[in-house]
Amino acid sequence: MRYFEKFSVFLLVTGLFFAGTTGLFADNATAREEFRKGAEKEKAGKYIDAAETFEEAHVQADDPVLKANALMNVARCYRKAQLYGKEFDALQALIKVHISRINFTDVVQRQYEIANLFFKGHRDYFVSWLPFIRKDDRTTELFEIVLENAPCAAPAAEVRLGLGRLYVNNQKPQKAAETFRKVLQLHPETKEAKYAALELANLFVQLAEKGDGDGKYAKEALITLEAFLKKHPNDSETEWIHRAIEKVHSCIAKRYCKLGDFYKESGKKETAERYYALVISDYPNTPEAQEAEKKLSQLDKNYVSSRKPLTKKERQFVEMSLPEEPDVLLIQPDESEGRFLLPVKDLRRNVSAPPKMINIKEEVDEDAL
Numbered sequence: 120m121r122y123f124e125k126f127s128v129f130l131l132v133t134g135l136f137f138a139g140t141t142g143l144f145a146d147n148a149t150a151r152e153e154f155r156k157g158a159e160k161e162k163a164g165k166y167i168d169a170a171e172t173f174e175e176a177h178v179q180a181d182d183p184v185l186k187a188n189a190l191m192n193v194a195r196c197y198r199k200a201q202l203y204g205k206e207f208d209a210l211q212a213l214i215k216v217h218i219s220r221i222n223f224t225d226v227v228q229r230q231y232e233i234a235n236l237f238f239k240g241h242r243d244y245f246v247s248w249l250p251f252i253r254k255d256d257r258t259t260e261l262f263e264i265v266l267e268n269a270p271c272a273a274p275a276a277e278v279r280l281g282l283g284r285l286y287v288n289n290q291k292p293q294k295a296a297e298t299f300r301k302v303l304q305l306h307p308e309t310k311e312a313k314y315a316a317l318e319l320a321n322l323f324v325q326l327a328e329k330g331d332g333d334g335k336y337a338k339e340a341l342i343t344l345e346a347f348l349k350k351h352p353n354d355s356e357t358e359w360i361h362r363a364i365e366k367v368h369s370c371i372a373k374r375y376c377k378l379g380d381f382y383k384e385s386g387k388k389e390t391a392e393r394y395y396a397l398v399i400s401d402y403p404n405t406p407e408a409q410e411a412e413k414k415l416s417q418l419d420k421n422y423v424s425s426r427k428p429l430t431k432k433e434r435q436f437v438e439m440s441l442p443e444e445p446d447v448l449l450i451q452p453d454e455s456e457g458r459f460l461l462p463v464k465d466l467r468r469n470v471s472a473p474p475k476m477i478n479i480k481e482e483v484d485e486d487a488l
Contacts, residue, residue: 150180150189170196170205187217203233204243204257207264212266213394224272227265231274234261238281259285276306280315287322295322300465316347317356324363327370330471334374365404372398372407392418 126333160169170193177189194209210230213221237258262282266275279302286295299322302315323340344364348357379394395418398411 146179147185150176150182150185153179154189154192156376157192157196161192161199166196166200167202170202172198183217184220187213187220190217191221203236203241204261207233207261211264211268216322227269227272228274230261230268231272231278234258234265234278234283235274237261238285259289269303276302276309276311279306280311280318283315283318287318292322292326299370313351313354316343316350320344320360320363324367324370327367334371337367337371337374368402368407369407372402372405372411374409375402377406379411383414383418388418411437444485 153172157169157172157176160166160172162246173192174190177186177193180186180189188211189212194206194213197203197206197209207230210226210233213226214223237256242256260281262278262285265272266278266282269275279298280312283295283298283302286292286298296319297320299315302309303312303319306312320340323336323343326336327340340363344360346369347354348360351357355358375398377393379391379398381391382388382394383391392415395411395415398405399408399415402408
């Protein structure tokens with residue numbers, strides 16, 4: 120009885136093994152048949168149908184090499200059909216699953232090319248009875264993927280520059296600034312680095328113009344603009360750089376004027392005067408300087424305009440001493456152990472008059488202020 124039980128178990132296991140093997144061969148056989156059909160459709164110029172047939176072959180195949188070949192054929196057919204987004208997806212599937220069976224460099228290079236095509240305006244069409252309807256723009260998504268796949272590949276600088284511009288257009292200034300900075304850090308001696316510096320400077324100038332609560336964007340703009348001038352002193356964009364610096368100075372001056380207005384309305388006259396004076400001294404060539412001068416003269420009737428704009432490094436300081444007066448000197452006991460508790464008279468006979476105010480022009484270290 121036991122012999123027949125063991126023999127029955129053996130037959131059951133053997134049957135299951137061959138059934139599984141038959142299924143395996145059947146799937147690969149089906150995949151090869153789909154390959155044949157796909158090749159015929161591709162030869163006939165029916166590229167979309169061929170791609171879909173090769174996709175079916177990829178699903179049916181169990182052999183990894185067969186699967187990889189199916190995806191390669193899918194990518195090729197979508198490329199011929201000019202559905203570059205679908206081609207990109209097929210290439211990405213190859214990278215994710217079959218990276219050891221492909222030429223990674225060639226695949227990534229093609230992905231860069233496709234992303235650039237989208238950047239230049241390409242959009243896949245819907246496969247429907249309305250062939251003129253385009254799908255959504257995938258440019259940003261494709262750029263991000265290719266940079267993740269190969270962040271240091273040859274076209275990476277160009278892609279990062281384009282991606283930064285896309286972030287600007289999509290109202291993502293922080294991502295744009297981060298991307299432009301990466302171009303400067305990772306590709307410092309390329310033409311893309313030069314353009315990234317200009318884009319970064321322009322971004323900060325625009326942000327400063329729109330509203331700069333703490334002055335951060337204006338400072339960043341000036342740092343970027345001055346760094347560009349230092350590195351490219353004879354560049355064709357130098358004139359624009361100087362105009363941009365003037366624009367940033369005007370933004371800063373406008374901000375200080377608004378602060379002065381706020382303190383003026385709050386009744387804090389001295390604080391308001393300091394902000395107006397700061398505009399006049401630091402940004403004398405801006406339109407805001409004339410406005411600040413007018414407001415300062417209204418607050419301080421003794422203020423007289425110099426009518427002569429000063430440079431940033433040249434300031435006027437008034438040197439004067441405290442007036443000496445003949446009077447009783449009161450000595451603070453401090454640590455005198457009680458020896459000076461009575462007032463001591465000033466024994467000097469003649470007390471000189473306070474010296475006249477002296478206007479001194481001196482060079483000021485901006486970093487020390």
